[in-house]
Amino acid sequence: xxxxxxxxxxxxxxxxEQDVALLTAALIDISSVSGNESALADAIEAALRTxxxxxxxxxxxAIVAATRQGRAERIILAGHLDTVPLPSTPGSRGTVxxxxxxxxxxxxxxxxxxxxxxxxxxxxxTVPAPSKDITFVFYDNEEVAAEKSGLGRLVRENRELLxxxxxxxxxxxxxxxxxxxxGTIRFQAHTRGLAAHSxxxxxxxxxxxxxxxxxxxxxxxxxxxxSVDGLDYRESMNAVKIHGGTAGNVIxxxxxxxxxxxxxxDKTPAQAEAVVRELLAGFDLECTDSSAGARPGxxxxxxxxxxxxxxxxxxxKYGWTDVARLSEMGIPAVNxxxxxxxxxHSDNEHVAAQDVxxxxxxxxxxxS
Amino acid sequence: xxxxxxxxxxxxxxxxEQDVALLTAALIDISSVSGNESALADAIEAALRTxxxxxxxxxxxAIVAATRQGRAERIILAGHLDTVPLPSTPGSRGTVxxxxxxxxxxxxxxxxxxxxxxxxxxxxxTVPAPSKDITFVFYDNEEVAAEKSGLGRLVRENRELLxxxxxxxxxxxxxxxxxxxxGTIRFQAHTRGLAAHSxxxxxxxxxxxxxxxxxxxxxxxxxxxxSVDGLDYRESMNAVKIHGGTAGNVIxxxxxxxxxxxxxxDKTPAQAEAVVRELLAGFDLECTDSSAGARPGxxxxxxxxxxxxxxxxxxxKYGWTDVARLSEMGIPAVNxxxxxxxxxHSDNEHVAAQDVxxxxxxxxxxxS
Numbered sequence: 001x002x003x004x005x006x007x008x009x010x011x012x013x014x015x016x017e018q019d020v021a022l023l024t025a026a027l028i029d030i031s032s033v034s035g036n037e038s039a040l041a042d043a044i045e046a047a048l049r050t051x052x053x054x055x056x057x058x059x060x061x062a063i064v065a066a067t068r069q070g071r072a073e074r075i076i077l078a079g080h081l082d083t084v085p086l087p088s089t090p091g092s093r094g095t096v097x098x099x100x101x102x103x104x105x106x107x108x109x110x111x112x113x114x115x116x117x118x119x120x121x122x123x124x125x126t127v128p129a130p131s132k133d134i135t136f137v138f139y140d141n142e143e144v145a146a147e148k149s150g151l152g153r154l155v156r157e158n159r160e161l162l163x164x165x166x167x168x169x170x171x172x173x174x175x176x177x178x179x180x181x182x183g184t185i186r187f188q189a190h191t192r193g194l195a196a197h198s199x200x201x202x203x204x205x206x207x208x209x210x211x212x213x214x215x216x217x218x219x220x221x222x223x224x225x226x227s228v229d230g231l232d233y234r235e236s237m238n239a240v241k242i243h244g245g246t247a248g249n250v251i252x253x254x255x256x257x258x259x260x261x262x263x264x265x266d267k268t269p270a271q272a273e274a275v276v277r278e279l280l281a282g283f284d285l286e287c288t289d290s291s292a293g294a295r296p297g298x299x300x301x302x303x304x305x306x307x308x309x310x311x312x313x314x315x316x317k318y319g320w321t322d323v324a325r326l327s328e329m330g331i332p333a334v335n336x337x338x339x340x341x342x343x344x345h346s347d348n349e350h351v352a353a354q355d356v357x358x359x360x361x362x363x364x365x366x367x368s
Numbered sequence: 369x370x371x372x373x374x375x376x377x378x379x380x381x382x383x384x385e386q387d388v389a390l391l392t393a394a395l396i397d398i399s400s401v402s403g404n405e406s407a408l409a410d411a412i413e414a415a416l417r418t419x420x421x422x423x424x425x426x427x428x429x430a431i432v433a434a435t436r437q438g439r440a441e442r443i444i445l446a447g448h449l450d451t452v453p454l455p456s457t458p459g460s461r462g463t464v465x466x467x468x469x470x471x472x473x474x475x476x477x478x479x480x481x482x483x484x485x486x487x488x489x490x491x492x493x494t495v496p497a498p499s500k501d502i503t504f505v506f507y508d509n510e511e512v513a514a515e516k517s518g519l520g521r522l523v524r525e526n527r528e529l530l531x532x533x534x535x536x537x538x539x540x541x542x543x544x545x546x547x548x549x550x551g552t553i554r555f556q557a558h559t560r561g562l563a564a565h566s567x568x569x570x571x572x573x574x575x576x577x578x579x580x581x582x583x584x585x586x587x588x589x590x591x592x593x594x595s596v597d598g599l600d601y602r603e604s605m606n607a608v609k610i611h612g613g614t615a616g617n618v619i620x621x622x623x624x625x626x627x628x629x630x631x632x633x634d635k636t637p638a639q640a641e642a643v644v645r646e647l648l649a650g651f652d653l654e655c656t657d658s659s660a661g662a663r664p665g666x667x668x669x670x671x672x673x674x675x676x677x678x679x680x681x682x683x684x685k686y687g688w689t690d691v692a693r694l695s696e697m698g699i700p701a702v703n704x705x706x707x708x709x710x711x712x713h714s715d716n717e718h719v720a721a722q723d724v725x726x727x728x729x730x731x732x733x734x735x736s
Contacts, residue, residue, distance in 0.1 A: 182567065186616055198628045199550065199687040201591075201604030208607040208625075209587035215580035223569075236569030239576040240620060241613030248554055248608055248628060248657070257576075260566045260616060289616070319567040 012043040016125035020118050020360045021105060021353035027114040028098035028107035034082040034148075037061040037140040041081060044121065044138055053128040054136075057161060061140035062150040064161045065124060067133050073302055074133040076167040076331065077363075078151070078322065079117040080142030083109040087347040094349030106350040111339030115356045116170025119338065122360050123367065130367040132302070135164055142322065146291075151322050155329065166302035167326040167333030168363075172344060172351075175359050177307050178317035178335040179231050179296025180265045181324055185272045186240075186289040187259045189214050189280060195246075195253040204251030208244040211255045215239060217279055218259065226264035229296045231316040233264035237279070258288075262318070265293030265327075294324040297332030309366035310336065336362075380411040384493035388728045389473060389721035392486040396466040396475035402450040402516075405429040405508040409449060412489065412506055421496040422504075425529055429508035430518040432529045433492060435501050441670055442501040444535040444699065445731075446519070446690065447485040448510030451477040455715040462717030474718040479707030483724045484538025487706065490728050491735065498735040500670070503532055510690065514659075519690050523697065534670035535694040535701030536731075540712060540719075543727050545675050546685035546703040547599050547664025548633045549692055553640045554608075554657040555627045557582050557648060563614075563621040572619035576612040579623045583607060585647055586627065594632035597664045599684040601632035605647070626656075630686070633661030633695075662692040665700025677734035678704065704730075 012030055016023065032040040041061040048056050054065040061081065086095050086108050093099060098107030107114075117138065124136050139150030146152065154162060191211045196204025223235040237259070244255030259280075263272040269290040277285060297303055298314060307314050317323065317335050326333035338359040339351040380398055384391065400408040409429040416424050422433040429449065454463050454476050461467060466475030475482075485506065492504050507518030514520065522530060559579045564572025591603040605627070612623030627648075631640040637658040645653060665671055666682055675682050685691065685703050694701035706723040 184567070184617075197687065198604065198606055198608055199552070199630055201606050201630065202602065206587075206606055208610050209583060211610075212580065212583035212587040215577060216584055219574075219577035219580040234570065236566065238566055238569050238574055238619055239613070240566055240616055240618060242576050242579075242610050242620075242623065243612075245607070245609030245626065248626060249552075250608060251606055252608060252610075255610065258613065258616060262567055262569065319565065 011046055012039065014043050014047040014121070016047050016121045020122045021356045023122060024110070024115045024118040024351065024356050025098040025105055025107070027118055028096060028109050031096045032081050032083055032109070033085050034141050034144045037081045041138070041140065047121065048124060051125060054124060057158065059154060059158055060150060062154050063138045064154065064158065065136040066161070067130060069129060069133050071131065071133040073166070074135060074164045075302060076135045076137055076162065076164040076326065077120050077123065077170065078137040078167060079113055079120050079170045080139050080150070081117065082140055082143050083112065084143050084345045089347050092347035094347050103353045104350050105353055108349060110349045110351040111172045111341070112344035112349070113171055113337060115339050115351045116172065116337035118356060119170055119360045119363060123363055127364060127367050132367060134367070135161065137162070151325055155325065162329065164331050166300065167323070167331045168306070169321055169323050169333060169335050170337035171321050171335045172337045172339035172341045173335045174340055175338060175355055175362070176312050177310050177314040179298050179314050180228065180294040180327070181317040181320050182233055182235065182262045182264060183267065183269060183272060183293030184291050184320055185261050185263065185269055185276065185287065187276055188286045188288055189257040189259060190284045190286065191255045193251065193253045196251045198249045198251055201251050207252045207255040211244065211257055214257050214280060214283060221279060224264070226266050228264055228266045229298055231296050231298070231314060233316045234318065235264055236262045263293060265295045268292060291320050292324055292328065294327030294333065296334065298334070300332050303332055303334060306366055310362050379414055380407065382411050382415040384415050384489045388486050388490045389724045391490060392478070392483045392719065392724050393466040393473055393475070395482040395486055396464060396477050399464045400449050400451055400477070401453050402509050402512045405449045409506070409508065415489065416492060419493060422492060425526065427522060427526055428518060430522050431506045432522065432526065433504040434529070435498060437497060437501050439499065439501040441534070442503060442532045443670060444503045444505055444530065444532040444694065445488050445491065445538065446505040446535060447481050447488050447538045448507050448518070449485065450508055450511050451480065452511050452713045457715050460715035462715050471721045472718050473721055476717060478717045478719040479540045479709070480712035480717070481539055481705060483707050483719045484540070484705035486724060487538055487728045487731065491731055495732060495735055500735060502735070503529065505530070519693055523693065530697065532699050534668065534674070535691070535699045536674070537689060537691050537701060537703050538705035539689050539703045540705045540707035540709045541703045542708055543706060543723055543730070544680050545678050545682040547666050547682050548596065548662040548695070549685040549688050550601055550603065550630045550632060551635065551637060551640060551661030552659050552688055553629050553631065553637055553644065553655065555644055556654045556656055557625040557627060558652045558654070559623045561619065561621045564619045566617045566619055569619050575620045575623040579610070579612065579625055582625050582648060582651060589647060592632070594634050596632055596634045597666055599664050599666070599682060601684045602686065603632055604630045631661065633663045636660060659688055660692055660696060662695030662701065664702065666702070668700050671700055671702060674734055678730050
């Protein structure tokens with residue numbers, strides 16, 4: 001989709017130099033549920049194109065804007081434009097339009113992640129000659145299936161625009177640097193038996209009973225905490241679903257246990273798969289889904305100077321984020337953004353104005 | 369419902385003195401899926417009312433016909449009129465009308481249990497002065513929910529008609545006396561946890577893992593074989609269903625295991641419940657369903673003489689049958705009928721003509 005034919009709605013003007021918390025509110029007010037990011041992307045593209053120090057490229061509803069100051073290092077500041085759907089519970093404040101309660105801003109995307117996008121835009125407008133070259137990346141469809149990801153599309157179609165030494169994803173971290181992320185892998189374990197009337201159970205074989213050792217091994221498993229590049233990644237191994245049996249008088253002939261292993265970024269998905277296959281040796285395991293984790297890489301020069309500028313002890317990130325996509329491209333990356341990740345997607349999504357301002361201040365300090 | 373207003377269809381004439389296998393075919397040809405027994409009940413009632421030595425009572429689609437010879441003992445010969453629905457698979461032979469393949473009779477109800485009903489009717493017509501008084505009981509709605517049972521209705525409304533020293537239920541047993549039946553009791557075991565994102569599993573509690581000991585104890589349980597009145601009842605204890613979990617990235621907060629215990633008739637349902645509660649001590653168990661078993665009672669004079677007349681080693685019955693209903697009234701009862709119970713309800717339901725004749729011959733021998 002090109003800019004010209006992207007929608008019928010009139011273009012919305014964004015003032016990138018206003019207070020970054022007010023800018024956050026303005027971004028929330030342009031609803032951008034996944035798949036419907038064009039109005040917001042149009043407004044951002046138009047605002048960025050007024051800035052002479054930026055080279056702007058649009059791809060669908062993703063926008064890449066880069067400084068070309070000839071600095072020794074280039075960093076990426078990345079954020080997604082989309083949000084999850086609006087709350088369905090009447091009276092929820094985590095919706096559109098935004099609203100204020102004292103100095104706290106409520107609205108869909110307040111934490112995930114229009115505060116972070118506002119910080120990106122404020123830097124784009126107010127730091128025209130940063131100490132490191134910056135590539136600003138805004139993208140669509142982060143909250144939906146991985147194959148729709150706007151960042152994934154940029155990696156496939158415009159990879160040359162994403163060359164960088166370090167990446168910061170402005171996902172909510174309460175203003176602390178969160179490095180890397182755990183990987184995730186899922187399996188279905190299937191046990192099989194032989195159906196029979198439960199009055200003559202000995203004519204059958206019970207597939208649910210056959211799953212007993214799977215649950216026992218999972219329940220007894222002691223997940224590791226693995227130190228990677230100085231951060232401690234806490235792993236977990238869980239049955240997330242179980243299903244078996246057809247009727248109250250039939251010996252069940254099939255049972256399925258779904259298992260999710262969240263593994264530290266010292267392991268590849270293949271190594272994580274080996275851990276699960278060793279734990280559940282002897283069972284029929286089907287791997288249904290996996291995503292690599294990302295090492296924090298905080299010992300490289302750019303991340304190290306960034307952590308020093310933020311001035312707070314970095315933490316490991318547990319949930320999978322697009323940091324892993326940058327990491328796969330060989331770009332060390334961290335999460336750093338305003339707001340509490342636990343409020344993301346909630347009916348009550350909100351962010352403190354000061355947190356958005358503090359996040360901006362830390363980045364400006366580092367980049368000036 | 370009275371006889372006169374029970375249906376618009378013309379009354380079907382049944383010749384009770386024809387070959388009992390041909391009579392079975394005639395009964396199959398009057399379709400009587402549960403809830404639609406009136407045409408068959410009408411035909412049977414009309415045929416029985418022509419026999420002067422019987423006192424006939426109708427209750428809905430159940431019929432009780434009794435000899436009054438003043439004998440020292442009275443026995444019940446009981447059978448249900450209804451069948452499960454016709455097969456839905458095209459070309460199935462276990463349907464209506466019946467068909468012959470050499471001397472094997474195919475059709476819905478061939479085994480369960482129009483062969484048995486034909487034997488009852490043949491005795492009613494051809495043994496006018498039996499050595500023991502006989503109460504013939506024909507009833508509706510055996511194949512559906514227990515509260516619809518025609519035999520249950522007779523027990524509630526016409527209990528005085530059901531006084532007897534011994535009962536024979538003509539369910540298919542391949543012509544062997546099968547005594548009593550196991551009881552059955554069901555539980556739902558619920559485990560509860562705390563939902564959390566599986567990336568931060570330590571914030572939650574896994575309800576599926578909490579069910580591991582339930583499955584382990586069930587899988588390890590060694591069911592007993594219990595000798596009752598000389599017959600060996602094999603018990604069983606099984607998880608018949610399990611369900612837990614809501615999504616691949618959520619720590620499950622609830623899991624349910626359904627358990628079915630089939631217990632020997634030396635135990636009451638309360639005693640069976642105690643067995644399960646002891647095995648699964650510490651878990652939240654909800655009893656959802658129970659039915660008492662029935663002792664075979666083969667050491668009493670009437671059953672003993674009947675077993676001797678049949679001349680084959682009696683066996684325990686495993687599945688629950690209406691024998692338990694008679695047993696609850698204090699009437700020892702056994703199953704004895706033509707056909708293989710494993711063919712009951714099958715698309716291929718059939719019975720050998722000679723098996724029906726042999727069953728009739730054994731009963732006539734005993735009753736003459």
